[in-house]
Amino acid sequence: MPFFRRMEETAQRPVEEKPEPLAELRKAIAEARLPEHARQAVTKELERLDKTDPSVAEYSVGYNWVQFVLALPWNAATPDNLDLARAERVLNEDHFGLSRVKERVLEHLAASIMVSSRPRRVLVVDDERIALDNMAYVLGKDGHEVLTAENGRQAMEVLARTECDLVITDLKMNQMDGLELLERLKAASPQTELILVTGFATVDTAVNALKKGAAHYLPKPLNLDVLRSVSRDILDAKAKSRVARGPILCFSGPPGTGKTSIGRGVAAALGRKFIRLSMAGLRDEAELRGHRRTYVGAMPGRILAELKRAEVNNPVFMLDEVDKIGKDFRGDPASVLLEVLDPEQNRRFLDYYLDMPFDLSGVMFITTANVVEELPRPLYDRMEAIPFQSYTPLEKRRIARDYIAPRQMHGAGLRTKDLSFTDAALDTVIDGYTREAGLRNLDREIGSLCRKVDLQVLAGKLRLPASLDAAEVTALLGPPRFRPxxxxxxxxxxxxxxxxxxxxxxxxxxxxxxxxxxxxxxxxxxxxxxxxxxxxxxxxxxxxxxxxxxxxxxxxxxxxxxxxxxxxxxxxxxxxxxxxxxxxxxxxxxxxxxxxxxxxxxxxxxxxxxxxxxxxxxxxxxxxxxxxxxxxxxxxxxxxxxxxxxxxxxxxxxxxxxxxxxxxxxxxxxx
The missing domain is CATH 3.30.230.10 (Ribosomal Protein S5; domain 2)
Known part of the structure; x- marks a missing residue:
């Protein structure tokens, strides 16, 4: 029978091997530079997915979570451009006036540059001369300033004269061993990190050293490449924390005075990516901290979602309109910002969806507000307010002529030589058609003028090039809407x-x-x-x-x-x-x-x-x-x-x- 023959043919065909749905995730986890706690978490979740039926809802929830963890920029960062002259040039190119604001921003950048360019001083302590010279040589090749000592007593004498960022010491030494040096170091200079090196490595010794405050523990024979890598990671993390401890800038002032655009200028000056998140009307703290995965349709918070989209962990992150945050039965978003904007806490920011700490210390947070007095006091104490003041009529005229008018003419299809404005014409627009501290309405009115000029030209009533005076501005825009x-x-x-x-x-x-x-x-x-x-x-x-x-x-x-x-x-x-x-x-x-x-x-x-x-x-x-x-x-x-x-x-x-x-x-x- 044909039916049975077709069934037999189908049964004789080789079964196609289905690709394992988790194979790509395993490969991605192996290749990703995840922190150890994140690697353990995704590995455990992958093992659970391996035992779960793909048709159940929990499978897709876990699969999406692993993908989100892998997509986060755990170690991806853009290098800072530490050229202060370039930063000043970038700020001046797009912003006229605001001299005091620019000065405060440049002071903040200068402090970050000084901290980042500070030489990294490493003290190497070992009573074996060959090991001492080898460690000093490889660390010197990495650009560190290396000091040496042959025992713990000499090391304490060096530390009494000079501040060091990292101490690398042998465990067994004459006069003072590594553990005693560790105890004295942490008592005298808690901020100095220490790596313990020994040929007598035991679990108890390692645990004891880490409990006393050692940053790392390396066994002998020492792999110099591992030493370089561990030292670099420790010093990078320390430099990063020093830069991040600077104050959170809060740009305060009336609308339209350039707060957001200055934030973009700071990002351009540093060579970082820029993220803007509006906080106006935000009432649910889950918008910032995310939802727990047990909820249907759970999503990460906006902070980690924006970092994932930016693909770097050190952008300039602007939290706009923080004085307009709401508060209701769903929580208090301002309390989340207390953790986000605190350098002591944001190194271990916890998003409920991610459910593990994420380091935000590399992010440069900038906030904006119209009225800083409306901010919760604990939140305001974490920020340094930089006031943006109203523009004077002379500043408005200069900005209108050099920045706003060329941009609006370009948007209206006009060349800069096609249309010009007299001083009286700009003063008429500023005084008669706008009444503001900033520039938004002025921008709109000049754009309206350019479009009306387009209409006049196409109707044959105006020939280019043209120069508008006060009377022509009034004829195009109508009677002035404001008067003294x-x-x-x-x-x-x-x-x-x-x-x-x-x-x-x-x-x-x-x-x-x-x-x-x-x-x-x-x-x-x-x-x-x-x-x-x-x-x-x-x-x-x-x-x-x-x-x-x-x-x-x-x-x-x-x-x-x-x-x-x-x-x-x-x-x-x-x-x-x-x-x-x-x-x-x-x-x-x-x-x-x-x-x-x-x-x-x-x-x-x-x-x-x-x-x-x-x-x-x-x-x-x-x-x-x-x-x-x-x-x-x-x-x-x-x-x-x-x-x-x-x-x-x-x-x-x-x-x-x-x-x-x-x-x-x-x-x-x-x-």
Whole structure:
């Protein structure tokens, strides 16, 4: 029968050998340079997979885990470019201004370069001259600075005069043996590593030496290649830990001031890869630490996943917007960062999916935040804040002409010689169409101008090359969206102009007051915080105690109610720096003297009328300039800080320093 014949033919064919699904993993494990604890873990998992049916879910979970472990960059690193002049050139190529920020970054890089280029000093101790010379010779060929001693007593004398990174000593020596030298070394210099070499190798001796703090134990006859390899690994790990112990940089400042781009510049200057991870809105700590493999669909955390994607273990890793991390029932991501950003802990970072320590000490972490005060205190203590300040109008004009305009013209299909902007045109865009501390809106408006020029050219209404002036900018972009608030407002009774600093830079605000018949009530509106409410109470009490000196009827408060309002009621406001502004507005109201609209002020006021220093001075002065304010009243205690500001910031407005509220009132009110 044909059916049986076909069955017989099928049975006679040789069975094709199926390739073993784990063979490639075994080969990859053998070739990978895994740490010993990782090699043991994947070998154990592979043995378990070998006994597991491939059709069950646990098989694929284990298989994927082994692949993930093998894909991690356990030993892959990019060599640092230790050329400080190149680093400065790279930072200046793409970033104008920010001189203080660049200086701080270069200081950090200089410290890393000094640590990395520091000579590695090795002390070799052995009472056999030939062995001593051989070890000193091979270590010297590796570029180490080698010192020698013939016994433990001589070694301690050398260590008393010179700091060494590594000591390599024989066990059996005259006067002082290797174990006694180890004990004295760890007592005198715990950071110095020691390798013990002996021809009397026993398990007990090795265990005893390692318990006392020895970094490694090598038997005789000594393999010099093994000695070189072990010494190099120990010294590399020590140098790596010294570099990693530098502070974690935290770039803080308003949006659009160049925090992320400076981070990219640091990576380019060092020759490292760059990773950016946004922390804004992150609420589940498993996003950073991963899920345990027992869960269905478990995945590693974002930190190890990004390192796997980068394929190196020493990138520049930017944690963006760390001040906007959330917290709920799923955990606290900020607590994970306490481990990640701590040099003492991140050498053994534990991702729940990986379930074994991974060394993050080679990663250069940089964080960014708009308001560092919103960071948890333990997290903030692990970082060094580098403030990014607002750009001045002159800096914005220079950046717009040299950086933004050429890039936007290229994106719009225009050549740099096709289109140009006059200074007045750029000033019109900066003052009339943007109101920001950074450059993002300026970038968008110049891009919009370039696209509108494209439309005009294609419609035959404009011929290239062209130069845009202020009037043409207004014709293309429409009426200006912003105008100087203070310059457009007339002097008024009971209304004073204040200066504040927020996460978006400096801003002005108007404090409005009114009085009506009543019995001594004080109403405060405008979404005011507790500190701001107390500032208003302090200002009113000061005025009541000095009513005669200020030309106000002593019993004014018995016959009226006073209402203090700060516009933009939907926006929460708080802080002590509006105290003097509230006092000026109230004195203006109660004495019926108009407050000058071209004068703005800032300062915390005490009950006795003294003015205390405030922060955000540079941003507040730039905000006053943008608003058309001519004079700014500052506390006398801020004068030293004002004198170190850039010349263009100090010349932006006229500054008057006041020690008391009386001096500020005289300057701000009309006679």
């Amino acid at each position: 608030e203070a310059a457009a407002r007339a002097d008024a009774v009971g209304v004073a102009t204040g200066l504040v600093y927020s996460e978006y830079g400096g801003q002005i605000l108007f404090i409005e007051t009114a009085r009506m018949a009543g019995g001594g009530g004080l109403m405060l509106t405008g979404s005011l915080g507790e500190v701001l409410k107390e500032s208003a109470q302090t200002a009113l009490s000061y005025i009541r105690s000095r009513a005669g000196e200020l030309g106000i009827a002593p019993n004014f408060f018995k016959e009226c109610d006073i209402h203090v309002h700060i516009p933009a009621g939907a926006i929460p406001k708080d802080g002590p720096s509006a105290g003097v502004t509230i006092a000026v507005a109230l004195v203006s109201l109660l004495s019926d003297r108009p407050a000058r609209s071209d004068v703005a002020m800032t300062g915390e006021m005490t009950l006795s009328g003294r003015l205390l220093p405030v922060g955000g001075l540079r941003e507040k002065l730039l905000a006053a300039q943008r608003a058309g304010v001519m004079t700014v009243v500052l506390p006398k205690a801020n004068e030293i800080e004002w004198r170190v500001l850039d010349e263009d910031v100090r010349q932006a407005v006229r500054v008057v320093f006041a020690e008391t509220a009386i001096e500020a009132i005289k300057e701000a009110l009309q006679p």
